[in-house]
Every structure is written in structure tokens, then in C-alpha cells.
Amino acid sequence: xxxxxxxxxxxxxxxxxxxxxxxxxxxxxxxxxxxxxxxxxxxxxxxxxxxxxxxxxxxxxxxxxxxxxxxxxxxxxxxxxxxxxxxxxxxxxxxxxxxxxxxxxxxxxxxxxxxxxxxxxxxxxxxxxxxxxxxxxxxxxxxxxxxxxxxxxxxxxxxxxxxxxxxxxxxxxxxxxxxxxxxxxxxxxxxxxxxxxxxxxxxxxxxxxxxxxxxxxxxxxxxxxxxxxxxxxxxxxxxxxxxxxxxxxxxxxxxxxxxxxxxxxxxxxxxxxxxxxxxxxxxxxxxxxxxxxxxxxxxxxxxxxxxxxxxxxxxxxxxxxxxxxxxxxxxxxxxxxxxxxxxxxxxxxxxxxxxxxx
Amino acid sequence: xxxxxxxxxxxxxxxxxxxxxxxxxxxxxxxxxxxxxxxxxxxxxxxxxxxxxxxxxxxxxxxxxxxxxxxxxxxxxxxxxxxxxxxxxxxxxxxxxxxxxxxxxxxxxxxxxxxxxxxxxxxxxxxxxxxxxxxxxxxxxxxxxxxxxxxxxxxxxxxxxxxxxxxxxxxxxxxxxxxxxxxxxxxxxxxxxxxxxxxxxxxxxxxxxxxxxxxxxxxxxxxxxxxxxxxxxxxxxxxxxxxxxxxxxxxxxxxxxxxxxxxxxxxxxxxx
Ligand SMILES: Nc1ncnc2c1ncn2[C@@H]1O[C@H](COP(=O)(O)OP(=O)(O)OP(=O)(O)O)[C@@H](O)[C@H]1O
Ligand SMILES: [Mg+2]
Numbered sequence: 001x002x003x004x005x006x007x008x009x010x011x012x013x014x015x016x017x018x019x020x021x022x023x024x025x026x027x028x029x030x031x032x033x034x035x036x037x038x039x040x041x042x043x044x045x046x047x048x049x050x051x052x053x054x055x056x057x058x059x060x061x062x063x064x065x066x067x068x069x070x071x072x073x074x075x076x077x078x079x080x081x082x083x084x085x086x087x088x089x090x091x092x093x094x095x096x097x098x099x100x101x102x103x104x105x106x107x108x109x110x111x112x113x114x115x116x117x118x119x120x121x122x123x124x125x126x127x128x129x130x131x132x133x134x135x136x137x138x139x140x141x142x143x144x145x146x147x148x149x150x151x152x153x154x155x156x157x158x159x160x161x162x163x164x165x166x167x168x169x170x171x172x173x174x175x176x177x178x179x180x181x182x183x184x185x186x187x188x189x190x191x192x193x194x195x196x197x198x199x200x201x202x203x204x205x206x207x208x209x210x211x212x213x214x215x216x217x218x219x220x221x222x223x224x225x226x227x228x229x230x231x232x233x234x235x236x237x238x239x240x241x242x243x244x245x246x247x248x249x250x251x252x253x254x255x256x257x258x259x260x261x262x263x264x265x266x267x268x269x270x271x272x273x274x275x276x277x278x279x280x281x282x283x284x285x286x287x288x289x290x291x292x293x294x295x296x297x298x299x300x301x302x303x304x305x306x307x308x309x310x311x312x313x314x315x316x317x318x319x320x321x322x323x324x325x326x327x328x329x330x331x332x333x334x335x336x337x338x339x340x341x342x343x344x345x346x347x348x349x350x351x352x353x354x355x356x357x358x
Numbered sequence: 359x360x361x362x363x364x365x366x367x368x369x370x371x372x373x374x375x376x377x378x379x380x381x382x383x384x385x386x387x388x389x390x391x392x393x394x395x396x397x398x399x400x401x402x403x404x405x406x407x408x409x410x411x412x413x414x415x416x417x418x419x420x421x422x423x424x425x426x427x428x429x430x431x432x433x434x435x436x437x438x439x440x441x442x443x444x445x446x447x448x449x450x451x452x453x454x455x456x457x458x459x460x461x462x463x464x465x466x467x468x469x470x471x472x473x474x475x476x477x478x479x480x481x482x483x484x485x486x487x488x489x490x491x492x493x494x495x496x497x498x499x500x501x502x503x504x505x506x507x508x509x510x511x512x513x514x515x516x517x518x519x520x521x522x523x524x525x526x527x528x529x530x531x532x533x534x535x536x537x538x539x540x541x542x543x544x545x546x547x548x549x550x551x552x553x554x555x556x557x558x559x560x561x562x563x564x565x566x567x568x569x570x571x572x573x574x575x576x577x578x579x580x581x582x583x584x585x586x587x588x589x590x591x592x593x594x595x596x597x598x599x600x601x602x603x604x605x606x607x608x609x610x611x612x613x614x615x616x617x618x619x620x621x622x623x624x625x626x627x628x629x630x
Contacts, residue, residue, distance in 0.1 A: 013504040202492040206500055207482040214465050214476050221463035224425050225539065226451035226480035235486060283467065 036190060041183040049182035050255075056296040057189035058250050063276040063288035064200050065243030070274070071282035072204055073236035074216030075125050079137035081269030082144035083241050085261050086114045087248025089154050092163040095253065096156060103168035103175060107192070107249040114245020115238040117144075122237030126230055129219075141270055148261040162260050165253040176253045185254050192250060196243050200285050203239060212236050213283070244273075275325060279332050281341030290340040298324065365402065368595050375403030377439075378579050379424065379547060384433035386419055386603075393419040394430070395603040401547065406573055407581045408590045410614075411600035412623060417583045418460055420600070421549045424581070425457050426450035438546075452480045456540040457549035460583070462532045466525035470516060470535050473524055474507045477542030510538050514568060530561040537568060541578075548572065550582040554589060562586070566593060591615070599623070 020026040044053060062080060069075050091110035095103065121140045125133050148154045155163050167177030174180045175188045203209050211232040214222035223229050252259045259265075272295065280291020299321050306317040336342055365375045379401040386394040393416045401407045409417045422428040423435065426447040435442045437453060445453075456477070465473050481503070488496040511517055514534050519527060524535055533553060540548055553569065554562045566589060572578050584590050590597060591611040599607035599614050601623040607614040614620050 013501045013508070199490045202496075203486070203490055206489045206492070206496060207479065207484070208486055208489055210468070210472055210476045211479060213468050213472070214479075217465035217467050218463050220427070221459060222465070222476075224427055224447045224451065224457065224463075225477060226448050226543065227476070228446075228448045239486075 033194075041187050044182050044186050046182045049186050051300055052296060053186050054189055054255050056293055057186070057193045058247050058255055059273065059276060059296060060289045060292040061189075061193050061196050061250070062244050062247035062273045063280065063292045064196055064285060065240045065245075065247060066273050067277045067280075067282065067284070067288045068200060068204070068212070068243065069236050069240035071277055071284065071287070072209060072216060073212035073233065073240075074219075075122075075233060075236060076130065076134040077137040077240075078134050078267070078270045078274065079121065079140040079144070080244055080273040081265040081267055082141035083114055083118055083244040084248030084251060084269060085144050085148055085265035086117045086241075087111060087245030088252035088259055088265065089148050089163065089261075090114060090245065091249035091253055092156075092165070092259075093154070095165065095168065099166075102170065103253065104170060104188075106168075107246055107253070110249035111242040111246040114248065115242040118237045118241020118244070119234050122234055122241075125233050125237070138267075138270075141267055145261050145265060160260075162258050163252065164258045165256075168253070176257065178257070180254070188254060189250055192246060196246065197285055197289070200239075200243070204285065208232075208235060208239075216283075275329055277339075278337075279328055279339055281339030282337060284338065284341035286344070287339050287341030290344070294340065295325070368405075372404065372574070372595075374405045374595060377401070378403045378437070379581075380436040381420075381423070382434040382436065384420070384423060384430045384435070386416070386423060386428055387431045392603050394423070394600075396433075397598075397600070397603075397605045398433075399598045399605065399608055401579060401581055402596075403579055404573070404577055405579060405595040406569070406593055407579075408594035408597045408611075409581065409583045409600060410585070410587075410590055410597055411606075414602075415600040416603040417600055418551055421457060421551050421581070421583065424450075424547075424549060425455055448480075451543065454543070454546035455549065456543040456545035456547075458533075458536045458540050458551060458553060460551040460555065462529075462536055464524045464532055464536055464539070467523060469521050469523055470527070470538075471507065471511070471520050473535055474510060474538045474542045475503060477539035478503050478507065478544075480543060506544075507542055510541050513541075513571070514538050530557055533557065533561075533565065534568070537565075541572060541576075544576075545578060548578050548580045550580065552583050552585065554584060554586060562589060569593060 020029050040053070062084060066077060066080050069077050087110045090113040091106050094101075094106040094109050098106070121137065124136045128136060149161070155161055158164075165176040167174050167179060169175065170188060173184050175184050204212070211222070211227045212235075214225075214227050215229060215232045219229060222232070248265065251264065256264060276291035276295050277288055278291070279294055280289070281287025299318075302317055302321050302324070303314075306312040306320060307314055332339055365373065367373055377400045380398075381400070382398050384394050384397050385392070397420070409420060411417055419428060423430050426445050426449070429444060437455075465476060468476070482499065484496045484499050488494065511520060514537065516531065516534055516538065519531060519535075524532055527535065537550070537553065540550075550569070554565050557565065569580060569582070570593065573580055582594070584593075594611060596609060597607070597611055597614045598605060599617070599620045606619040606623055607617040609617070
């Protein structure tokens with residue numbers, strides 16, 4: 001009964017277009033923020049940080065990035081892993097070249113460099129669409145991984161061919177390197193996710209976002225009514241890659257600490273993030289978070305249930321996981337292309353009218 | 359026919375100005391198909407200009423030439439006294455030409471409000487950085503445009519579907535939203551490709567009223583394609599008649615109605 005629009009009158013257009021127009025949603029949002037920033041850092045342990053929370057936060061950033069490009073602008077990309085690798089290697093190069101500068105700037109710089117690379121690989125999208133564009137981004141994926149493997153400059157000629165993150169601090173607290181505590185890892189990723197989600201929300205509700213969606217829904221009509229397709233597509237590639245690059249940089253520096261490119265940023269990473277936005281919801285920021293949470297939690301949950309609870313073999317559980325994800329992708333694509341986010345919306349819609357459905 | 363180059367006054371007393379757009383000897387070929395054959399006509403400031411003709415006559419192709427989507431094989435397009443160089447469709451839109459489509463071309467995943475807001479794309483000035491932070495200018499610009507868009511929503515009487523994704527709307531309302539999106543651009547010249555196709559009588563009456571009001575209240579020049587002769591005769595000041603890519607008549611509704619070539623084309627007299 002409390003979930004209502006009634007009595008919640010809007011007196012200005014700004015009020016009406018805010019992110020959470022319903023008071024109850026707004027409060028829930030504040031509560032979530034308070035828990036995320038105020039409670040979890042106090043209670044988080046290594047296990048939760050490294051197997052659930054930190055990967056969730058980082059994948060959520062990547063998923064928002066891909067969702068901008070694919071969900072909002074309609075340009076399918078299979079190159080997410082490759083672009084994450086660009087972010088990781090850019091971050092590594094910046095960290096080693098400018099060791100005195102704060103890691104936050106390295107991560108942002110890595111995002112900017114990835115944005116540039118993304119725009120470069122986005123140029124073909126002005127000519128090709130759909131399947132052909134997907135293949136072109138797939139080529140980018142393989143090319144980038146090959147590049148970081150083959151050119152020793154990128155890993156500073158290290159014997160192992162790996163890149164390693166040395167200790168870096170933010171406000172005196174280590175956030176990379178072996179001395180990093182779980183809460184610090186969690187916190188820096190959370191701050192980045194919050195900023196990324198907020199910027200993504202702002203961009204998608206205004207002019208730029210509408211130009212992306214117009215291109216997605218009907219590119220010819222969009223151009224005829226005044227959308228510059230070149231600008232729309234390339235800004236989508238830039239913003240998307242910026243976020244994906246940040247995700248890659250954090251994945252390397254904060255989460256893994258040491259990276260071998262083919263292993264960390266292979267094609268399976270591209271698919272994982274793509275599945276996150278399909279399951280979570282194309283064209284939805286919330287969906288990106290939901291999809292990331294779902295696909296990070298699912299293997300943890302299955303492992304605990306099947307291996308820990310029922311005593312199955314680990315590889316069998318892994319196969320079951322693959323089958324479940326595959327089935328879900330098919331189901332979502334056919335039944336609910338807007339993913340978990342849409343299920344959530346429909347649920348709320350029902351609640352809004354409850355208990356009088358007419 | 360009297361000389362109208364300096365404008366004229368219509369039967370119902372509206373003042374029609376000088377030439378806004380002039381098509382000079384336009385020819386458009388697709389490989390072997392000649393969609394438009396050496397057609398010239400003008401559109402005057404403030405008038406409602408109809409383009410009629412049987413199926414496949416080349417009417418939509420003509421609108422596509424005007425909106426820059428097709429590049430004519432031969433001929434010149436003059437707009438506001440200047441010859442228009444070759445431009446991209448979005449640049450044509452920036453010049454103040456908006457349109458609707460024969461097959462509705464709305465952005466299906468977006469709400470009515472967002473569709474109409476997108477119509478104002480050419481007027482949006484804030485850069486990406488300001489939008490990313492949603493500070494000052496970006497928020498202010500959004501609100502200003504929203505206010506204009508709300509006026510259009512009121513005008514078209516579609517307040518109730520403001521937040522509905524347009525893909526879920528019935529056909530007639532989609533047509534109306536599409537008109538709204540074009541109006542949002544505050545165009546100098548509004549192109550309507552069969553705005554009433556597939557509508558019932560009542561919907562047609564509504565749409566006719568909207569078109570007349572737009573022309574009357576905002577002084578918007580309108581070029582429209584329509585098959586319903588009754589509607590054409592009621593709405594338009596002057597009519598171009600096309601058949602097989604050629605212009606076979608041009609004048610007031612009464613003039614074209616009595617033109618023998620036009621009568622033949624509509625009665626299906628053989629072409630040889
Ligand atoms: N892109 C294109 N490629 C090839 N031929 C085309 C193209 N566009 C139009 N045509 C041809 O040009 C001719 C005129 O088509 P157009 O769509 O302009 O006719 P119309 O007068 O709008 O007809 P209708 O009343 O059916 O809408 C047709 O023969 C059509 O097949
Ligand atoms: Mg047509």
C-alpha cells in the first residue's frame with residue numbers, strides 16, 4: 001500500500017525527470033547507498049570481497065559500458081575483453097611511467113586511452129551494421145590480445161610476459177598490491193562504480209542518450225530528423241570504451257594484481273559481459289548491475305550448493321553452470337529481451353496497482 | 359492563372375508569401391528505374407502544398423529528395439533563395455526541414471516524450487561533459503526543451519501517453535506522435551508523407567484539424583502527400599500531380615480537378 005505515486009505530485013519538469021520519481025524508490029536507493037558505503041566496508045572479509053563483491057563491482061562497470069554501446073546505441077560488440085585489456089595495459093604503463101601520480105588518475109587515464117582505441121575500432125560502424133560489426137569487433141578482440149602478447153613494450157619486457165601491479169595508495173590506504181585489505185579493494189571499486197553509474201544515467205537521460213537510442217531504434221529516421229550518426233555512434237563507442245577501460249584497469253590493478261592477457265581478457269570475457277547485459281536488461285543501467293550480480297553470484301551459489309552441499313565434482317558443477325547460463329540467455333532473448341530489469345519493472349507496476357488491479 | 363511569384367491570398371483569406379523552396383528540373387534514377395523525371399515546382403511560405411498521384415508515381419521519392427535522403431541525379435534544390443549544396447539528411451534537418459514517414463518511423467523503444475524531445479535534437483547545444491555531470495546548463499536546457507515539448511503534447515492531446523513506449527501505442531496515436539516529433543523541430547517546412555493513411559474517418563478529421571492548426575497558428579509551411587482526394591481538396595492551397603515520375607498537373611485544387619491529364623491518370627487511361 002505504501003508504494004504509490006499518489007500524493008507525490010511533481011511541480012517541475014526537473015522533478016518529473018529525476019532518476020527515482022517515486023518517493024519510495026528514492027528512499028530505497030538511499031538505503032542501498034548507505035549500506036554499500038557505510039555498512040559493507042565494516043563487515044566485508046577476504047572471501048566475500050574476492051569472490052563476490054569486487055568482481056561484481058568491476059563487471060558492473062564493464063556491463064554499464066557495454067550496455068551504452070549495445071543496449072542504448074544498438075551496436076553489438078564482442079570486443080569487451082580486448083577493450084578491458086587496453087584499460088589494464090594502459091593502467092600498467094601509466095603506473096610504471098608515472099609512479100608518483102595517484103592511481104585514481106591512472107585508472108581514469110586508462111579509461112581515456114581505451115576510449116580513444118574504442119573510437120578507432122568504432123569507425124567501421126559508420127559503414128557496417130549488425131552481424132558484420134559484431135565480427136569486426138571480434139577481430140578487434142583477437143587483435144588486441146595478440147598485440148599485448150606479442151609486443152614486449154606493453155609488459156615492460158618482463159620475463160614472464162605478465163604485468164604486475166605494485167602497491168599504490170589512496171589517502172594513505174593501499175588499494176593495490178599484496179597489502180591491500182578487503183574493504184579498501186571494495187571501496188575503491190565501489191566509488192568508481194557509483195561515479196560510472198551516475199554519469200551513465202545522466203548521459204542516457206539527456207540529449208546524447210536520445211541520439212544513441214534513436215540510432216538504435218531506427219537509424220535512417222534518426223538521421224533525417226537531425227541526429228548526426230557519426231557523432232552518435234562514435235560518442236557511444238567512446239563513452240562505452242571509457243567505462244570498459246576503467247573496468248579493465250581495476251580488474252588488473254585492484255582485483256588480480258597480476259595479469260596474463262589471454263587468460264584474463266580473452267574472448268570468454270567478452271561473452272560474459274555480453275551475457276550480463278542480456279540477462280540484466282539491454283538499455284538499462286540497473287539491468288547492467290542486476291546482470292553482473294547474477295552472473296557473479298550464480299557460480300558461487302552453484303559451487304556452494306552442488307559441490308559443497310551435494311558433494312558433486314567441481315567440473316560437473318561448472319558444466320551445470322554453463323548449461324544454466326546458456327538456457328537463461330535463450331529464455332531471456334526469446335521471452336524478455338529487456339531482462340531482469342524489465343521483470344523488476346513489471347513487478348513494481350503490479351505492486352503499484354495492488355491490491356486493485358484495475 | 360494569375361502571377362503568384364509575389365505571394366497571394368487564399369480563398370479563406372490567408373496570406374501566402376514568396377518562394378520558400380524551389381525544385382528545379384529534378385530527375386532521380388535508380389539504375390534503370392526513373393522515379394522522378396525532370397520535375398519543377400515551388401513551395402511558398404505559409405502554404406499547404408499537396409503532392410498527389412497514383413501508387414509508384416514518385417511522391418515519396420520527391421520528399422526524400424527534399425529531405426536530403428536521396429540525391430537527385432539531375433536538377434537543383436533551392437531553399438530560402440539559395441541553391442542547396444549536397445548535404446547529409448541531418449544537415450537538411452538543421453536548416454529547418456522536418457518530416458514524417460509513410461511507414462511510421464518512430465523510435466519504438468522510447469517513450470512518447472523522448473520521441474518528441476528527440477525532434478529537438480538540432481537545437482540542443484550543451485556539450486557532453488555538462489550532460490555527464492547534469493549540472494547547470496544541461497539541466498536547464500533539458501527543462502526549457504521539455505516545456506516546449508509539453509506544449510506540443512497538449513496541442514496534440516496526447517498527455518495521457520506521455521510516458522508510454524511508442525511501440526505499444528495504436529497506429530493512429532503513433533501517427534500523431536510522429537507529427538509531434540516533427541513539430542518539435544519548429545520547422546520552416548514540414549513534410550508529411552501520407553499522414554492519414556490507414557486512419558478511420560474520425561482520426562482523419564483530427565489529423566486534418568491538427569495540420570490546419572499548425573499551418574495557421576505557427577505559420578508553418580507544409581508539403582503533404584495524400585491519397586484521399588477529399589482531404590487534399592479541403593486542406594491544400596495548391597497541388598502538384600505526379601504520374602510515372604512526371605508532373606502532369608500543378609495548380610489550385612479546382613484547377614487540377616479539371617485538368618484532363620489528371621483525370622486520365624486517375625481513371626487509368628493507358629499511357630502510350
Ligand atoms: N531506393 C529505391 N531503390 C529503387 N527504386 C526505388 C527506390 N525508392 C523508390 N523507388 C522506385 O521509385 C518509384 C517511385 O516510388 P515512390 O515510393 O516515390 O512512389 P510513391 O508515389 O510514393 O508511391 P506510393 O503512393 O505507393 O507511396 C517506384 O517505382 C519505386 O519502386
Ligand atoms: Mg509513397
